[in-house]
Amino acid sequence: MTRESPADDLRLADLTKRFGVFTAVDDLSLTVPQGSFFALLGASGCGKTTTLRMIAGLEQPTGGQVLLGDRDITGLRPHKRPVNTVFQSYALFPHLDIHENVAFGLRRRGIRKVGDQVERMLALVQLQGYGRRRPAQLSGGQQQRVALARALINHPQVLLLDEPLGALDLKLRRQMQVELKRIQAEVGITFVHVTHDQEEAMTMADTVAVMNAGRIEQLGAPAEIYEYPATAFVANFLGQSNLLTAEAGGRAGDDVRVTAHGTRFSVPAGRARLVDGPALLGVRPEKLHLADGVDRVPAGHQHVGGVVTDASYVGVSTQYLVRTAWGAELSAFAANSGVAAPLAPGTAVTAHWDPRHAFLLPRAGADERTEGRLGQPPVGALP
């Protein structure tokens, strides 16, 4: 992350947007450092696009401020903001050719000699020679790159990307993710990228903000959020998590004691968001290992017994569902590295994990619902 002039950070301060009684964005505050690749991640309807539109000026906030450095741009009309957007639908001008589409922003600012800049920008997005074509004559991926070139050519202080890869097929999407990252590193402009695809957010962004119901649930580097989620929502939205209903029972040295379904576990204090009270004990499926007996569990690992109910072979790994004695289903991913033999459904196994990979989250009423995300019955409801 380059921070030559931190004064040009994008800051949102207590930003709120209400549509009638519905609050789309709820008192949002965050800082996007200049030159960083920032992703707003959330399910549809979580307010991420509304946030983006308020930064672009296409939507007026109900309250709060949008600041660029020390400059308050909240009341500025979109065409006066040093911010450009790559729209989800691309919104290319159908009556103009690619050259004129890309030159549009420059021309509106009264720049006459645009030819060289447009050529350079088309080269950057690898569309040399397409200048005289119409948008309708290009494929989706090419149109996406035109939309990007059309925004980037203006050298905005902030580039907003509203699910720009949503309309592309998987392979093209992966390709464009790498491409976008390359371009961002090349031009050094702040990118704010809105997406509902957690993999896309993690691949591309330096910083990810997970949004839910108009608020930011967690903000940080992708690895940081993935390894130690702050809430059950984040734990399940960013990848999958096995969450066991548990009770935290105070500290014991560097650990927090946890009881779940009559069994005692522990979590390092540095990975526990609470010390006492209702909690969720979480383990990522790829960190949950399966052994054929308690005696095979490595020293220091914690474990629960269960029966394999389903095995899905997905190439790089095999995904198992393990039903515990109390009826919860845990998910475990085993890498297909050719070391362990596949387990057939019905096999009795012991699921074990290193406590350093577990995490402990507070359990509120709302979190009970997110527990069902893996398709398990809510653990707390069972004996």
Place this chain on the structure above:
Amino acid sequence: MTALAHLPTSTRPPAPPPVRRGRHRLLPYLLLLPGAAWLLVFFALPLLQLAAASLYDPAGSLSTGYAMTWAVGNYPDAVQAYWPQFSRSFLYAGIALVIALLMGYPLAYAIAQKAGRWKHLLLVAVVAPMFTSFLVRTLAWKTILSDSGALVGLLRDVHLLGPDGRLLATPAAVVLGLTYNFLPFLVLPLYASLERLDPRLLEAASDLYASPLRAFARVTLPLSLPGLTAGTLLFFIPATGDYINAELLGTPNEYMVGNVIDSAFLVRLDYPQGAALSFLLMAAILAIVFVYLRKAGTEEVL
């Protein structure tokens, strides 16, 4: 109105006909047959007849019969006698078109982009006057503009009109009548174009530093050009040939070429002159349409 059927209102290029064998190859022509036969019998043949009549000996009459003398002189004679009515036609239709554009574009834009759930009601309101006869509507204008009417009274009270000023039987009345009667022909095609305008394109334009005025000039206007072209032609062509408005709302001083043709055929029974005037009007309109379409170049839009 037949010429209007050839307007390039469709924006899609014609698809190449698929290669078929035998009977199927004839199908498109069979489908063309009824319309083509109709046009031949009721448009092409009468047109030829009219062309022939325009070259009859002007000395003939209905009772004595006309002789075909290739009297090309009918054309310069007609122009010489009626050029004021001719130019008045284009002047009045042109002024009416400008007024209609100033009213119709914002109206079509508002209905297409801003009306929300009122859209269909407003469209009906635009079309509703057509449910009554053209003649009745123009007669109603006669009442509205009459010397003892409320409108003239109001204009006199605010001194926009002199104490004995009037609206009826003035050029203004004719132009207003033309504007009113043909406005829907302008608004409907414009509406159809503007309705397809993606508002996200305007957002993109404003995101790319275009002020609202620039966004209109660079995005909205070019994208509404097909509707604008069709609408102006649908307005201008019948307005130029109209004679009802001049007859009911004007005086002989406001007569347009349509009135002259009307009287040539029905009052003076001078068929050669009426036919020559009709052909001149048609030629003038065709020339204008040709030049206009060349400039507007609708097929390049969208």
